[in-house]
Amino acid sequence: MRKHIKATLALSLAAALLLGGCGSGSAPAESGQDNEPAAVTTAADEAARGETASSDEKIVLRIVGPMESESDTTNPITKKTLRGYYVIKELYEAEHPNVELELTGIPWDSWQAKLTTAAAGNQVDIVVHGASLVDVVEDLTPYVEKDGDFLDELLLKYSYRRADKSNYTQLVPTGIPISAAATTLLYDKKIFDDYGVEYPDETWTWEDVLEAAQKMTGTDPVTGEETYGYYIDGSSSDWIGRSLTGYYFSKGTTIMEYADVQMETKVNYTSPEALEGFEFVNELAKTCPKGFLEGRGAENFGTESNNIAMWYTQDMVNIYYKTESLGLTDRYGYGYSPVLETTDGWANFTGDWNMAIAKNANHKEECWEFIKWMATNQDIADWCWEIGKIPNNREAIERLTAEGIPFADMFLNTLAATPDEFTIFASDYMDSFLGSSNAFLANGLSAMFAGDMTPEEAAESIQEAFEEQAASYQ
Amino acid sequence: MGKRSGPGKRGKAIYKWKKSLVWLSFLLPTFVCLLVLTYIPTFKAVNFSFHEVSVIGEIQRSVGLQNYKVMLSSSSFRKAIGNTLMLAVMSLSAIPVGFVIACGVNSVINKKAQTIFRLGFYMPNIITGVSIVLIFQYILQVDNGLINLALSNLLGRKIEIGWLSDPSLTKVGATIIQVWTTLGYNMLICLAGLQSIPTELYEAAMMDGGGALHRWRYITIPLMRNNFIFLFITGIINGFSRFTDLYILSGNSSSGKPAGSLQTILMYIYQYSFENPSYGLSCAGAVILFVIVFTITSINLKVTKTI
Structure with missing residues (x-):
C-alpha cells in the first residue's frame, strides 16, 4: 500500500514539476551578459545546436509584432481594399521555398509588454517594431558589418538605441526600419x-x-x-x-x-x-x-x-x-x-516601423536575410504605402514622388536633414x-x-x- | 512468539488510506493546478522581489530588501497607494445606492415587474468593462458630454467639467463608471438579503406601532449587516485589483494620466513589469499590495467579528 501511496505522490510531484517547468523562465543569466552584443550566429553554430533544417525540412521563422490586419480590410473612408499582412508570407515563401513564415500580428495596445514576454519566452525570431526592446533583441552591429551593403538603398539606415546600460553613451543599431515617418x-x-x-x-x-x-x-x-x-x-x-x-x-x-x-x-x-x-x-x-x-x-x-x-x-x-x-x-x-x-x-x-532579431531567435542568419528582403523588396514597399506607411526605400520613394504625392519633397528633405545616427528617443x-x-x-x-x-x-x-x-x- | 502488534489496527489503517486515496485522486488535479498556476508563481514573485530581474525568468543579482526600499520611498508609489485606497473607498458608494434600489425593487409587489427591474439593474454587470468605459468616455466628455449637457440645461449656463481630463475630478468620473458597473450586483445581493428577512418581524413591529422608517432603521438595516460586510469586503478587494477601466481611461497606458491621478498600485506594478521592465521592483510592489489587502481584510473581519 505504501508503494501505491509513494507512487501516487511521486506522480503528483512529477506532474507538478513538469507543469511548473513549463512556466519557468530560462536559466539564470550572469550579470551583464544581456548587454554584450551577440556575434552573428553562423550556420555552423546552428548546426551544432541542431537547429539547421535538413535539405527537406523548411526553416520556420516566427515573426511577431504590431502589424495591420492579417486579412484584407476596407478603409471605411476611402473604400480602398487594404491587403493583409499575408502578403509578406506569400511573397517571401514564393521567393524562398525553403522558408516558412509564421506571422502573428498583435494590436498596438501594450505591444511592448506582449512582445517582451513573447521574446523572453523564446516564442519569437523576428520582433516587429522591436528595436526599442533592448533587453530581448540583438545588437545588429555584427550583422551590418558582415552584410550591410543594402543599407545604402534605405532612407533611414538603422533604428538606434542605447542598448547597453553599462555603456550608455553609445548608440547601437537594434532594428532596421521598413517604413519611415517624419513629423x-x-x-x-x-x-x-x-x-x-x-x-x-x-x-x-x-x-x-x-x-x-x-x-x-x-x-x-x-x-x-x-x-x-x-x-x-x-x-x-x-x-x-x-x-x-x-x-x-x-x-x-x-x-x-x-x-x-x-x-x-x-x-x-x-x-x-x-x-x-x-x-x-x-x-x-x-x-x-x-x-x-x-x-x-x-x-x-x-x-x-x-x-x-x-x-x-x-x-x-x-x-x-x-x-x-x-x-x-x-x-x-x-x-x-x-x-x-x-x-x-x-x-x-523620424519614426519608423522596424524589425529586429530576438536574442533567443533560431536561425539568426535567415532572420537577417528576411529583414534585408523586407527593407528592399519593391512589392513590400508598395504594400506599405497601401496600408498607410511610407516605405523606407529610395527606389520606392522616387516612384511615389513621380506620382505627385504632395508631401514627397518635404518628407525627403526632412529625412535627408536627419543625421545618420539620430533618433529622437535617445x-x-x-x-x-x-x-x-x-x-x-x-x-x-x-x-x-x-x-x-x-x-x-x-x-x-x-x-x-x-x-x-x-x-x-x- | 511475541504478541502481534495489532494486524486489525493496521488493516483498518490501510482500509482508511485506500478510502482516502479515492478522494485524494479527485483532489489531485485541483491541487496540481493550484500548485502550478498559483503557488509556484507566487513564490517566484516573492523570490523575484529580492532580486534584480530585467528579463522575466532571468535573475541577475540579489538585492536584498532594496526593491522594497525603493518602492516605499517612491512618491509615485505612495501616490498610487493613495489613489488605490481613495478609488476603492469611493467605489463603495455603490453599496448604499444598490441597497436603496434593492429596497425599491423589493417593494414592487408584482413579481413580473420585479423581475424586469432586477434584470434591468443587473444588466450593466454582464457588459464587458471595455465597452462600458468607451460609452462613458462619451457620457463624461468635457464638451457636449451627456452629463455636462444635462447640467448645462439644468443650470442654464454652459458647464464644461473635465470628468476625465481634470486631475482633481478624474476619480469622481472613474467612480461614476465603477458605481454604474457594480450597481446591479450590489442591488442583487441586497435584494437577496431583504427577501430573507422574516416578514413576522415586520408584522410584530407594525403591531407595536412601528412606522415604516423605524422598521427600516431597526429591522432591515441591522439584519442586512452580513450582506453589507460581504459587499464591503468584496468591494474593497475589487477596488484594489481595479485595472482595465483605469488603464483605458488613461489613454491605454499605465501612467494614470492625467497627472497620475488614476494610477493604482496595479498600474504601477504593470508599468514596472512591461513598460519599463524591472520585474524585481514590480514583484516587490505586488508583495506590498498583497500585504495591504491582507491587512485590510483581516482588520475588517476582526472588526465585524465574522471570524
Missing part, C-alpha cells in the same frame, strides 16, 4: 485663408506656429464657426510628450546629461531654458479644442467640416488618403516641422529608455494643460519622477 505640420488652407494668415513655410519657428495658432482660435470670420489653431493628441502619452520635446529639439535645449552608465544619467527639466518649453506648450495648448486631453477634437480633420488649423503629426499618409477620397487634396497642406534654430534642418521626429532632448519617460512627461504636462499645475510645478513633478527612476536603478 509634419499639417494645415487646413481654408482656415488660414479665412483668417488671412500666411501658410507655414520652411522658415517657421515654434513662435510662428504659436502666433498663427492664437490668431486662428476663435470664431471664423467667414463661416462663423468656432475654430482652433492647433491640436495635440491628448489621448497619447507619446504625443503629449512630443509637444514639449519638439520645442526643445528646435531650440537646441539639452535635457539629457548622459553618463557612461544608465543609472548615472541625469535629466534637467527645471533649467530656465527647459522651463521656457513648458510655458510655451502651455500657451500652445490653449489654442487646442476643449476635448483634446481626452483625445477628441480632430475627428473631422481632413474633411469638409474641419475646425483645426494645424496638427503636428506623423499620420500624413492616412490624412492624404482621406482628403483624396473626399476630393479635398488641395485644401490641406503639408508643412515642414519648425526649423532647427541652432543647426540645419527641421524639428522633426537624443539630447529626451530618452525614452530612461524609465517611463512618456508617462512622466504626459502626467506633468496633462496636469499643466488642465490648469492643475503651473509650468514650474509640472517641470518639478517631471524632474522628480525621473530622479526617482534614477534612484530605482541605483
Whole structure:
C-alpha cells in the first residue's frame, strides 16, 4: 500500500514539476551578459545546436509584432481594399521555398509588454517594431558589418538605441526600419485663408506656429464657426510628450546629461531654458479644442467640416488618403516641422516601423536575410504605402514622388536633414529608455494643460519622477 | 512468539488510506493546478522581489530588501497607494445606492415587474468593462458630454467639467463608471438579503406601532449587516485589483494620466513589469499590495467579528 501511496505522490510531484517547468523562465543569466552584443550566429553554430533544417525540412521563422490586419480590410473612408499582412508570407515563401513564415500580428495596445514576454519566452525570431526592446533583441552591429551593403538603398539606415546600460553613451543599431515617418505640420488652407494668415513655410519657428495658432482660435470670420489653431493628441502619452520635446529639439535645449552608465544619467527639466518649453506648450495648448486631453477634437480633420488649423503629426499618409477620397487634396497642406534654430534642418521626429532579431531567435542568419528582403523588396514597399506607411526605400520613394504625392519633397528633405545616427528617443532632448519617460512627461504636462499645475510645478513633478527612476536603478 | 502488534489496527489503517486515496485522486488535479498556476508563481514573485530581474525568468543579482526600499520611498508609489485606497473607498458608494434600489425593487409587489427591474439593474454587470468605459468616455466628455449637457440645461449656463481630463475630478468620473458597473450586483445581493428577512418581524413591529422608517432603521438595516460586510469586503478587494477601466481611461497606458491621478498600485506594478521592465521592483510592489489587502481584510473581519 505504501508503494501505491509513494507512487501516487511521486506522480503528483512529477506532474507538478513538469507543469511548473513549463512556466519557468530560462536559466539564470550572469550579470551583464544581456548587454554584450551577440556575434552573428553562423550556420555552423546552428548546426551544432541542431537547429539547421535538413535539405527537406523548411526553416520556420516566427515573426511577431504590431502589424495591420492579417486579412484584407476596407478603409471605411476611402473604400480602398487594404491587403493583409499575408502578403509578406506569400511573397517571401514564393521567393524562398525553403522558408516558412509564421506571422502573428498583435494590436498596438501594450505591444511592448506582449512582445517582451513573447521574446523572453523564446516564442519569437523576428520582433516587429522591436528595436526599442533592448533587453530581448540583438545588437545588429555584427550583422551590418558582415552584410550591410543594402543599407545604402534605405532612407533611414538603422533604428538606434542605447542598448547597453553599462555603456550608455553609445548608440547601437537594434532594428532596421521598413517604413519611415517624419513629423509634419499639417494645415487646413481654408482656415488660414479665412483668417488671412500666411501658410507655414520652411522658415517657421515654434513662435510662428504659436502666433498663427492664437490668431486662428476663435470664431471664423467667414463661416462663423468656432475654430482652433492647433491640436495635440491628448489621448497619447507619446504625443503629449512630443509637444514639449519638439520645442526643445528646435531650440537646441539639452535635457539629457548622459553618463557612461544608465543609472548615472541625469535629466534637467527645471533649467530656465527647459522651463521656457513648458510655458510655451502651455500657451500652445490653449489654442487646442476643449476635448483634446481626452483625445477628441480632430475627428473631422481632413474633411469638409474641419475646425483645426494645424496638427503636428506623423499620420500624413492616412490624412492624404482621406482628403483624396473626399476630393479635398488641395485644401490641406503639408508643412515642414519648425526649423532647427541652432543647426540645419527641421524639428522633426523620424519614426519608423522596424524589425529586429530576438536574442533567443533560431536561425539568426535567415532572420537577417528576411529583414534585408523586407527593407528592399519593391512589392513590400508598395504594400506599405497601401496600408498607410511610407516605405523606407529610395527606389520606392522616387516612384511615389513621380506620382505627385504632395508631401514627397518635404518628407525627403526632412529625412535627408536627419543625421545618420539620430533618433529622437535617445537624443539630447529626451530618452525614452530612461524609465517611463512618456508617462512622466504626459502626467506633468496633462496636469499643466488642465490648469492643475503651473509650468514650474509640472517641470518639478517631471524632474522628480525621473530622479526617482534614477534612484530605482541605483 | 511475541504478541502481534495489532494486524486489525493496521488493516483498518490501510482500509482508511485506500478510502482516502479515492478522494485524494479527485483532489489531485485541483491541487496540481493550484500548485502550478498559483503557488509556484507566487513564490517566484516573492523570490523575484529580492532580486534584480530585467528579463522575466532571468535573475541577475540579489538585492536584498532594496526593491522594497525603493518602492516605499517612491512618491509615485505612495501616490498610487493613495489613489488605490481613495478609488476603492469611493467605489463603495455603490453599496448604499444598490441597497436603496434593492429596497425599491423589493417593494414592487408584482413579481413580473420585479423581475424586469432586477434584470434591468443587473444588466450593466454582464457588459464587458471595455465597452462600458468607451460609452462613458462619451457620457463624461468635457464638451457636449451627456452629463455636462444635462447640467448645462439644468443650470442654464454652459458647464464644461473635465470628468476625465481634470486631475482633481478624474476619480469622481472613474467612480461614476465603477458605481454604474457594480450597481446591479450590489442591488442583487441586497435584494437577496431583504427577501430573507422574516416578514413576522415586520408584522410584530407594525403591531407595536412601528412606522415604516423605524422598521427600516431597526429591522432591515441591522439584519442586512452580513450582506453589507460581504459587499464591503468584496468591494474593497475589487477596488484594489481595479485595472482595465483605469488603464483605458488613461489613454491605454499605465501612467494614470492625467497627472497620475488614476494610477493604482496595479498600474504601477504593470508599468514596472512591461513598460519599463524591472520585474524585481514590480514583484516587490505586488508583495506590498498583497500585504495591504491582507491587512485590510483581516482588520475588517476582526472588526465585524465574522471570524
